[in-house]
Amino acid sequence: MFIETLKDDDEVVGIVCRGKLTAEDMKRMHVLLHEKLVSAERPGLVVDLTEFKGYEDADALREDMKMDISHRNDFSRIAVIGDRKWIEWGMSLAGAITRAEMRWFDSSEAEAAQVWARRQ
Numbered sequence: 001m002f003i004e005t006l007k008d009d010d011e012v013v014g015i016v017c018r019g020k021l022t023a024e025d026m027k028r029m030h031v032l033l034h035e036k037l038v039s040a041e042r043p044g045l046v047v048d049l050t051e052f053k054g055y056e057d058a059d060a061l062r063e064d065m066k067m068d069i070s071h072r073n074d075f076s077r078i079a080v081i082g083d084r085k086w087i088e089w090g091m092s093l094a095g096a097i098t099r100a101e102m103r104w105f106d107s108s109e110a111e112a113a114q115v116w117a118r119r120q
Helices: 023-039 058-070 084-095 107-118
Strands: 002-005 012-021 044-055 077-081 101-105
Touching (some): 012 023, 012 107, 044 058, 044 107, 077 107
Parallel strands (some): 012 044
Antiparallel strands (some): 002 012
8 A cells, every 4th residue: 555645745755565565556656646746846755665465466566667667757756665675676677667867765864854855
């Protein structure tokens, strides 16, 4: 599952992923991103993967890849929070897709991630 954070912030979109994400989770996340992008041009994105356990199945991973590709130019900066080994793999894959500047933050640096993502 995922939850939206930073709901009142027009400059940064915040998402926390927990457990295993399903294809339906990814579709709902995609809708959320579309809604947020209507009110902000190239906002920052903060994705907290501290409690992320992966994908339910290949369909969920495929939905994530479709979302990443369709929004590859929509964010100015992407801050990723979580375990370093997991994040390094994911960021190298996402870095090949997106033009956004990306940076990893430890789970204790969530506030710093938000500040960094906000700067343009």
